[in-house]
Amino acid sequence: MIRFGLCCLFKEQPINFKRTTVKYLSKFSLEEQQRRLSAICLYNAESLLKALDFCYQNKIGCFRINSQILPLKTHHDIGYSIYDLPEGEKIAGIFKDCGLFCKRHGIRTTFHPDQFIILSSPNPDVVSRSIADLEYQAEVAEWVNSDVINIHAGGVYGDKESALNRLRNTIDTLSDRVRRRLTIENDDKSYSPEDLLPLCSDMEIPFVYDIHHHRCLRDSLTVEQATERCFDTWNREPLFHLSSPKNGWKAQNQGIITKNIPINDIRMHHDYIDINDFPKFWLSINRDMTVEVEAKAKEVAILKLMKELEFI
Helix, strand or coil: CEEEEEECCCCCCCCCCCCCCHHHHCCCCHHHHHHHHHHHHHHHHHHHHHHHHHHHHCCCCEEEECCCCCCCCCCCCCCCCHHHCCCHHHHHHHHHHHHHHHHHHCCEEEECCCCCCCCCCCCHHHHHHHHHHHHHHHHHHHHHCCCEEEEECCCCCCCHHHHHHHHHHHHCCCCHHHHCCEEEECCCCCCCHHHHHHHHHHHCCCEEEEHHHHHHCCCCCCHHHHHHHHHHCCCCCCEEEECCECCCCCCCCCCCCCCCCCHHHHHCECCCCCHHHCCHHHHHCCCCEEEEECCCCHHHHHHHHHHHCCCC
């Protein structure tokens, strides 16, 4: 069974999530900051419940939760504990209601932290702040019954082997609630499936296969081989990412970057998914898997794809 995943936001549905900024909040007293943060977090928790209900009603089996669902949670000046907020208990309670809803209706939830989460950085401060953010997301993940916190490997910093060793060492320091949810995804610039699969196998970290990224950054693996090796790293339902390039595949060899093709032409995401970008192999293998649809038209795109593939 293939379950499809909606990523974070909505295009047409009246469901949204609020954010704020340090600059805005700094105009207020600490008490007023916490009151405003509390209102935003409460709104976002209620919005998440609405988002999950939409997924259930429309046969969408997975929802990726925005990593800023609790805005500025770990900021060094504005950061807070949810239970320090005026309505902290209520907020946490609604998130736990989301977890119960997911269990009752078979909805999966995932997290995909922002790109500044870099566990392989040579800068200890960057790593420390990254771990703090992962801890916050793991706290919410416990409330909502989420089994995935997905990250990229980070930069190469001129020495890929050393960067991967730093990544390994940092992962070894993570708390259990982060570690048991941690997954690693290939990217479109630095780390291919072939680069990351040995680490994932050795450390028993599930590998999230992004096929668009793989088409941008090729290695010796075929889509079929990368898919099978992805399955081998999971002790639960594997997760995949799917997107189409905004301007189409213009190289003679799909996804190969040449001097004649601007990088963004194939890396930027389209509003929708070209059905030809969905691997026929995925439809033929008859195994449980989650495919998160990374398309700018959000729920409109995912429902269009599901209809084209005759899942609805």
